[in-house]
Amino acid sequence: MRESTALLTDKYELTMLQASLRDGTAHRRCAFEVFGRRLPNERRYGVVAGTARVIDALARFRFTEEQLSTLDFLDGATLDYLRDYRFGGDVDGYREGELYFPASPILTVRGTFAECVILETLILSILNADSAVASAAARMVTAADGRPIIEMGSRRTQEQAAVTAARAAYLAGFDATSNLEAAKAYGIPASGTAAHSWTLLHTGADGTPDEAAAFRAQVEALGVDTTLLVDTYDITAGVATAIEVAGPELGAVRIDSGDLGVLARQVRRQLDGLGAHNTRIVVSSDLDEFAIAALRAEPVDAYGVGTTVVTGSGAPTAGLVYKLVEVDGVPVAKRSRDKRSHGGAKAAVRACRRSGTAVEEVAYPLGAEPPEVGTLEATPLTVPMIRGGEPVAGLPDLEASREHLAAALVTLPWEGLALSRDEPVLSVRFDRV
């Protein structure tokens, strides 16, 4: 078995398990639902991401003897239950790469209370992290308007989170990642240029910089199609040196500081003047979706995005919750003052005009007939993912989910792709729930 995910769990889930085994409620048939109460930062839509990782993580949710030995706060019956634990229930939900809105029933987990309750933290950790990154990344892809974006934020987030953030960014339409583990684990194209340290390394014993030596060595090692970082000292001198060393067939130059719009124009003119018409300009340096959009009219060929994408551009978590919605067929919902939820296990459709434009989502009881949507067309959003503990056949891979998202974004009303703050572009109506 690959690494166990079983301890990526909050203690209270196991103490609730113990209490439920004692009072017999452990075996009640339950449905838990993952949904978001709102979209962070008044965004117009969210992107579901991490679903395939959840399915993989559930298969590895097994307690080893070594893990069990650390759970000394549990009684013998509970430890026995965990020793044999295999999730044997069903999971249905929005496929990875689907859009979601407040109250969209993103994922529904059904089984006994015992088998479902202990999955709360793991499922939410994955979906919250991945959806946060994908939701931010999708806005950047829209802002880039067809120009490629490279994810290079590994250094600004936890070392393992970097790997899954690269995956989520790629799902959302990024073209490549700097992260080698993500390239290996998920088959994402890896990309990279050079660091300022590379140029600084080529400093003489008397402290004299030798940018030309750095560029020459890079071109010799990596070929003329490489990307030279030209802003370590003076950008104009850096560009001149780059073309002098590499010739006008140089692949690209990267600018990583300063007013990127002004510099891109200046560098483009300089490159063209040197006959390097095909040399691309890559820009980086604290880019977010707004900065990317602001560069739309500039001669920029590709963006490198780091910090903002891996931290969700101001919304580092999607804020999704995992709530019990049904017990033995009876809908349940808590009634705390400021946190309400709809009871009952749900499926959903998205109602679209014949033109393809989405109008609303409609949630209805899981397993019931889909709702009537008049002259609109109802696209099913809820698909089976796990049956009796086993993943269903034919679940989409990362490429398929990436294409699904790209297609889904096209169905949004135009204002849905605006970067400004506003209400969600679609709302969820409840039918029979």
Added chain:
Amino acid sequence: MRESTALLTDKYELTMLQASLRDGTAHRRCAFEVFGRRLPNERRYGVVAGTARVIDALARFRFTEEQLSTLDFLDGATLDYLRDYRFGGDVDGYREGELYFPASPILTVRGTFAECVILETLILSILNADSAVASAAARMVTAADGRPIIEMGSRRTQEQAAVTAARAAYLAGFDATSNLEAAKAYGIPASGTAAHSWTLLHTGADGTPDEAAAFRAQVEALGVDTTLLVDTYDITAGVATAIEVAGPELGAVRIDSGDLGVLARQVRRQLDGLGAHNTRIVVSSDLDEFAIAALRAEPVDAYGVGTTVVTGSGAPTAGLVYKLVEVDGVPVAKRSRDKRSHGGAKAAVRACRRSGTAVEEVAYPLGAEPPEVGTLEATPLTVPMIRGGEPVAGLPDLEASREHLAAALVTLPWEGLALSRDEPVLSVRFDRV
């Protein structure tokens, strides 16, 4: 060997390595420095965290044949270099739990260019993530003013990041975590209460809630010292039921919604009226350092903090960078328009009054005599961590680092502990560098 960390690396580090092996610069003696250009969100201080994890991760920075087989963009000589790679250099820096300010030389890595350059992403990922959490968490601990805080944010961050976030929060003075893997891996006390799902599970076949049954089962399974979650339906009824079921020796009640200050007062009165004078009140629900501070006058006994601490309370990354500062003994620094740095490998001291209050930091050449600080006392901040690739003996453990931070915070001028935005409370002066 435990799991390899070698691919938690950006591609460009390996292509720079290849270029340096070809042009012979790979073996130049270099010093790279980790520092922050500024503190996020105009905070007054930062907390160094993750250092022990860096040291552990470097020991596991070994390329397996399987990993090497995925690096098809490298030539044979580079692959051979990686196959034999062991970091053999030196690391010095601020100990874990130390305070830092803009330009503090937090970590200095010395060795050949080749052996140092490929560690950039891994070192920064760890320090940026852990320091972001610890820096936010330390402010929450100050705001809590001695009342315990439980970290329970696992579900709001990536599943592995949750484990290390729990560690960073504990380092900063949190008392416990909900995360079981963190408890196992780092020996942090685990804690937990119950979820709303537990109460909702106890719903009759006709949909009638039975909060009393939920509370009774929890007390029977976990003892009367447990914490009952009283806000699933009506809080006043919930508190009454809790004491009715558990008696006035109930450990605690938790409130997870609503105006926590108002509710805490109301619940305290109610508990006292029921004779439950020792029953504690635990509050949670989107608490950050400001909300914690605002509850200081209320009868709250403990805080549960989730989202904000694991996401750095608005600053999910510390923004630390890893820059080449010295080549073959010559200081180097880039001169891009908006990103300047000081060349040369550095150590630092903190100058304090005899009363213990810190006045400034002074950075000076690593290995040189410490600077004169007049009538002040100079506390060394830079300590050796790795020598010739091996960790030095006697490095502090997590508990020691936690105590170190608590003691360091006491040395700050009073305004350093204010939560409001302002300049860093100490600045770094450069002496001979």
